[in-house]
Amino acid sequence: MKKTALKGVVAVFIILSGIISCSDSESRLSPLLRQTTVILNIGLPPENPSAYDNTIWNKIRRFFVPDAIAQTAPATFSSILVRVTGADFGVMEQTFGPSGTISLSVPSGSFRQFEVIATVAPGDPSAALSFRGTTAANLPAGETVSVPVIMGLNETKLIAPDYNNERIVILNSITGPYTSRDGDGLGLSSTMSPYDLDFDSRGRIYIADSNYRIIRVDSLNGGNLTYFSLGGEYTPIAVAVDRNNNIVYASSYSQLWKGPLNGSLSSLDPDSLYSIYGMDVGSDGMLYIAGARSTDSTEGIYKYDPTEQRVVGQYTSGGDVGTIYDVQVKFPFIFALNPSPPSENQNYRILQLQIGQNNTIDLVGHGLDTGIGTLNNAGHFTAIINSGLLIMESYPNQLIFIQDVNGTGWQVNTGSGEFDFYDYAEGG
Secondary structure: OHHHHHHHHHHHHHHHHHHOOOOHHHHHOOHHHOEEEEEEEEEOOOOOOOOOOOOHHHHHHHHHOOOOOOOOOOOOEEEEEEEEEEOOOEEEEEEEOOOOOEEEEEEOEEEEEEEEEEEEOOOOOOOEEEEEEEEEEEEOOOOEEEEEEEOEEEEEOEEEEEHHHOEEEEEOOOOOOEEEEEOHHHOOOOOOOEEEEEEOOOOOEEEEEOOOEEEEEOEOOEOOOEEEEOOOOOOOOEEEEEOOOOEEEEEOOOOEEEEEOOOOOEEEOOOOEEEEEEEEEOOOOOEEEEEEEOOOOEEEEEEEEOOOOEEEEEEOOOOOOOOOOEEEEEOOEEEEEOOOOOHHHOOOOEEEEEEOHHHOEEEEEEEOEOOOOEOOOEEEEEOOOOOOEEEEEOOOOEEEEEOOOOOOOOEEEOHHHOOOOOOOOOOO
């Protein structure tokens, strides 16, 4: 039995070596033959992934078994961009239509890197704007190679929870008009009062609802409604999804929960954290939490290991931090909203921190008490935008887009005075 298992392991690595190796005879081929025909197999995350099922053997299996590839696409695509890079030819790009086989000719050679971005078609109800996947392979000359690319959420539409109006709002552009979905629009049997929202790798929406639950819907039209109960006792103030490991987290002010994307939530030891206003998951699988600790009542940003259920890092500089109300991770950076910094440091209303080695978190940038704009009562990040940050502010109720902590590209949408967001910075 052991010999059979060992043979299977060896076989897997022989196959892997075949994918990432080139023939020594390639250098003797004519330039016309130094091309490889690449067939890209685009895989999408399964609808019902198993949480914590992210071992190296599962990843290897998915290279050869098309379980992800066979899944129904979570949205209709309008175009698919393929970008290939190599040290000896730079960058090549090609755009394909939304259907049919993706086949292209690529200069043969070692370590060709592939990036695939699928753009969601206008009018599609998905919360996603695009999906992205990357991979690398060595390409033997004169051959046809199948290269799998597992896709995941890249960017979302501009979506924000509008708590007091009992709805979510959606914008097609930062300064354009908005549409909205209330409980009826999402197929709920009751109203909702959303504090926070996040998205999984298929672009499904997870809403922290004040009615003691997390709501999951497939799209902006609802669909496949799923509830995660917090026991009928706790009000969720934040929700965060680990899109790499298929885990959803929820918190109230002093409780934490964790569970698979399809299943029930179980409680975690918050390790003395309380006043948990916001949180996000990094690509390292850690939770980054805006809150305080009862051990010393220190406000700050905390790195929390959900496996060990303990705080492993923090940034709590008293000279910079008033109360941190939300964080958004763009690894290795953390952006934090700090609308009431100490009076001598009013230019610290938004912080940029870097996640370092040995669980360190260091301040590398700050800003926005300037002539560009002032974050007077900005308490929450929303949506996933690669080009910047979308911030919710109360009094005045508005959405603010900035490219960086210096306020570059400052744009505002007031919703014609109709937004009525939860006031995270004041608690109501």
